[in-house]
Amino acid sequence: MKLNFVKMQGLGNDFVVIDGVRQRVELSVEQVRHLGHRHFGIGFDQLLLVEPPLSANADFRYRIFNADGSEVSQCGNGARCFARFVYEQGLSDKTEVRVDTGAGQLVLHREAGGEVTVNMGVPRHEPVQIPLLADDEALEYEIEVEGSAYRYGAVSMGNPHAVLRVDNAAAAPVHTLGPLLESHARFPQRANIGFMQIVDPHHIRLRVYERGTGETLACGSGACAAVVSGIERGWLKQPVRVDLPGGSLQIRWAGRGEPVYMTGPAVTVFEGSITL
Known part of the structure; x- marks a missing residue:
């Protein structure tokens, strides 16, 4: 299986971002670990997968995998890279996109000058x-x-x-x-x-x-x-x-x-x- 990817970073927090909209992507835990290995793979803190949305009001689904292969629900630096990725790859020309995540929906807004503002949602305290x-x-x-x-x-x-x-x-x-x-x-x-x-x-x-x-x-x-x-x-x-x-x-x-x-x-x- 050949995968195209983009290496991105937000303040040095580095990501491999993969388009799962225009290509079918199914990765095992072992494959994620291999991709994340900085000597035998590409190397990253997290792998980000862009997929079609789950909800009718969302633009994409945003999935996050750690270098140990575990899937997690949230990554703020990754969300900013996600927003830039979908714009640069021609997946969306919107200034603001809504994405489904395991922790609910996030709203990502591209600012002038290349920065991104993320509505990270309401924090939970209980x-x-x-x-x-x-x-x-x-x-x-x-x-x-x-x-x-x-x-x-x-x-x-x-x-x-x-x-x-x-x-x-x-x-x-x-x-x-x-x-x-x-x-x-x-x-x-x-x-x-x-x-x-x-x-x-x-x-x-x-x-x-x-x-x-x-x-x-x-x-x-x-x-x-x-x-x-x-x-x-x-x-x-x-x-x-x-x-x-x-x-x-x-x-x-x-x-x-x-x-x-x-x-x-x-x-x-x-x-x-x-x-x-």
Whole structure:
């Protein structure tokens, strides 16, 4: 099977995007892992599959696969690349497209200058919706790992996030604490772990250990989750600039019951084909 693909990146979070509208694409877990291998395949943080919509009011279906082959419901940086892909590939000439995802519908808007704003939907806070094993909803939860206690906020942006406040994001224990929390029993579907440093109420620095991938240069849904958690805990006010290792995003959230808006770049790196 020969597949055409486009390599894209959003703040260094890199993707392989495949057109499943004009070609039939069925990938096994092993094939996704092969494509994601940076030595034997193409290499990516996530693979994005563009498919025909499931809903009558949608333009496309948006599917996301991690490098370990697992399918997930949400990826904010990928959504921006998705919007640019369908325009550049001639699949849509709309400024705004609506896509079906495993976490509901997203609305993607192309801005002047190439940036994309994504309506990421309304964040979910109830433990059962995250999902998080906790008796009651709280602004902060406590978790113990290897004899140490940590406090975190939890929110779903269509995927589960835990957000810890740190004094210095650059020195945060992302690679040691991140995997321990990602797979902790409190998170039955695992979780993305954000390490947030607050510069001022409109500016944070953030690193994210993503489930199924590890630390990436940027995580769009993680940036949204961090801002939501920070606003909920009284530390932040919209709009918030989020500095990630790969660059910056602008996040807006008006509060409970309102959607989160994320604006940032999406860049095409190269096009190619691969035979599986």
